[in-house]
Amino acid sequence: MAFLPELVLMAGALVLFFICLGESRARQAGIAAFVVSVATIAACALCLGQQAVLFDGAYRVDLFSQILKLVFACGFVLVLMLGGEISDIRDDIRAEYYLFLTLSVSGLVMLVSCVDIITLVVALELSSFPLYLLVPMRCEREGQRSQMESAIKYIMFGVAANGIMLFGLSYLFGLTGTTSLPVMVEKLRPVVHSPLAITGLALTFCGLFFKLAVFPFHFWTPDVYQGASNETASIIASLSKVGAVAVLVRFVSLASPDNHAIVLLLTLLAVASMFYGNLIALIQKDLKRLLGFSGIAHAGYALIGFVAMDAAGYAASLYYIVGYLFMVLACFVVICKVSRDGANVSMEDLAGLHRRSPLLAVTLVVGIFALAGIPPFVGFMGKFTLLSAALAKGHLALVIIAVVNTAIAIYYYLGVVREACFRDAGDRPVIALDWTTRVVCVLLIVGVLVLGIAPAFVIDAISSSLACVNLPLASVPQP
């Protein structure tokens, strides 16, 4: 019973596999994937309160994992809905696109439950490899094979980062003699300040920093966003980042409560990511590249919570990244709909959006202002919780750098609003929206608003779920 969401996803993937065997079954595959995603939400909601330890202690179902599974399921549905027909993927491989997407989500869903580093790495690969395949599935245009270049970049960086992570894990294994995270916490505590442990942890973080696009593992981000189809970019920008933060919580809490070397490392990376992302984003003309660089900056913000190294900080980071999922999807739904035939969207393409499609303009404005951190949207509450967690631990300089970065970022976010709201449309056509897009827009706006105005229930749930991260296995009842 506790394994239901994973079972639903894997059964769904199997069904999609059989659909793929036939010819031109894109439409059926799309419907099947949507049904699977809705069923996953139902299964996750059903299993929300479950607790169990499965597979000889390698897999744990608890509040922490179940909340995040629900987030992934919601993200999955939203991504499918905003993609619509996914017209930028060739018709004959579109069914496979849905298959790989479902597999990637099932990898993410498993990732948050893994408490053994071997299963964790396997789940991480399961979530990553299908994404590597989604990138080159985009249609070719004008002899440029930029999607191939992006895919190569993505997979090369990804595999290298995974290798480094495995190398780091081998250090941790060597130090503690166990692959089980809860046991590792106990065994690592006496030696956590040793250079070997710090090196091991730092190398382990690399794999996750890659997924989160933290400086200096960010190089792939803008190129992959640009080369991948709009829908694929929206998945890479949202879902996989939530997964990375969730796993990072497990590994950073290995070094808790205070480890100056790790804190220093995280601080430096956060500062570098924020400045790099925001400064380069200032000169971007392509909206997806802009979001890519702003994503690097947001990864830096998310790291601020880890610098605090306490439950409040982790809760803030998780809350922030969940909010980020909604904010960035709100921007991507606009990209997907504004783009003509799935082409990339430049800033000029947004001109006069408020006349061409008021609903899209509102969605974009809400998403962009949320990313900029203006209340009452979730971006503000998220930054606020992050900053208070870091300031409570005395990281004043980091907090001031973060707010200075917020001010820098305003400029390019306003640039997007300027195009969409203040400029005239010229001869650009009116954008007609189908009902799924309208529903997605409203859902995302409501999500960004509700998470920002009434965050109490989310923050409380995340905080209480954090209590069970890396607890000894015995404290969770066996099924």
Next chain:
Amino acid sequence: MTFPSHHPDFPILSVLIFSPLVAAAIAVFIRSEGLLRWWTLASTIVIALVSLPLWCWFDATTAKFQFVEHAAWIPSLKISYTLGIDGISLLLVLMTTLIMPLCVLCSWRYITKRVKEFMICLLVMETAMVGVFCALDFILFFVFWEAMLIPMALLIGVWGGPRKIYAAIKFFIYTMAGSILLLVAIIALYLKVGSFDIRAMMGHPYAAEFQCWVFLAFFISFAIKVPMFPFHTWLPAAHVEAPTAGSVLLASILLKMGTYGFLRFSLPITPHATHVFTPYILWLSVIAIIYGGLTALAQSDLKKLVAYSSVSHMGFATFGIFALNVNGIEGATMVMINHGVTTGALFIAVGIIYERLHTRDLGETAGMGKFMPVFAGFLGIFCLSSLAFPGTNSFIGEFLVLAGGFKVSKLMAICTVPGVVIAAAYMLRMLQKVAYGHVNNPDHSQLADLNLREIVTLAPLLVFVFWIGLHPQPFIHVMHASVQHLLEQANGPLANAAVALR
């Protein structure tokens, strides 16, 4: 006028804050533009009427916050939904609710495209503005304070003049950049106090150095909003490009938030730092008064002229606040109200000119008063009010500020006096040109005088000009206890110890 007495459980402040939002939500579904205008006008008038009982129910004998509402909002972060007003915020809340219907009226013909979005922006602005003046939780305050930027930037950027994009972005970045450090200061205060309640933050014995840093963070944020010299450069751009209603909101209410911030936060929370920085701020205020006046004297664009006169008037407000005595602060609050009334009226008047001539140039508008006698009458009175003519409202405010200023430093107070003279010069120059002009004026003979709607827009402000000018006692009385209490906080034992140290 008698109202039934206030029922303690009736959440009148919440009603005032959120009914514009509800009205905006309903406006989304109204299709006809005419109906939209009437709906917005009706809802703002109803909200103004609902706010009137505040005046009657308010107990002016105590400095306590009244109509307090308290509810948990985000318990895990100790953020609560706390509202309440004292004598100072009461006046500003009432000014906000009473100005709003006039903003709708002055946009009646001026706004012809995207009427629905415009009205929704106005109503959302009202929610945020009333919220800023009522919030007693610092995070709640900050949420309203920042949320206001979005509709205001849209008002300038969508319905503004030729350089609207530049003005909107400059306004947004200036104000946003100013307030980011405010957030850091809020969190730092919270970590000392353990609560975001503004009342709990007042009177807490913070270390002197800590106070200075917090004060500076507050100062940048509020000084940009006021705007004080040298942070004023966003104001002329925003005013010139904004539509009439946007200019009125900016001048009458948004600028007051800066001075309100000084009164509500800087003085009571960081009294020691206030005393440390007072001399510098007083001199900055003197510079603003003179500089704003001289710059206004050189303008040929009517809106720019009024905008720079705002810089000068708000200089009086900050001068009065940091005089740190009863006369000074009461005078400053009166200047805030008067500036809201008079400058709001002047912007509406400029809007009326612009609707007829599609220019705001002083040369091209010359002599139109001959063909618009009623308008010239209104304009004349508002100009006299703006230059603080005795018998009008501004005289009371500036007189009190100067009285307070002389008690602090004769030198500084004398330095502000030329500001009053310059005000007479630029206002009379404008009045003379617009009303009479030269011998060779442009032909304005086809101009129609004010219609009923425009008279109804300007008349309430005219009433206030003379009401405050001739009988200011009710207004001063209502805030007296609050000002006394504020001064006890700002000059209390904590601050005295600091002064002794200095």
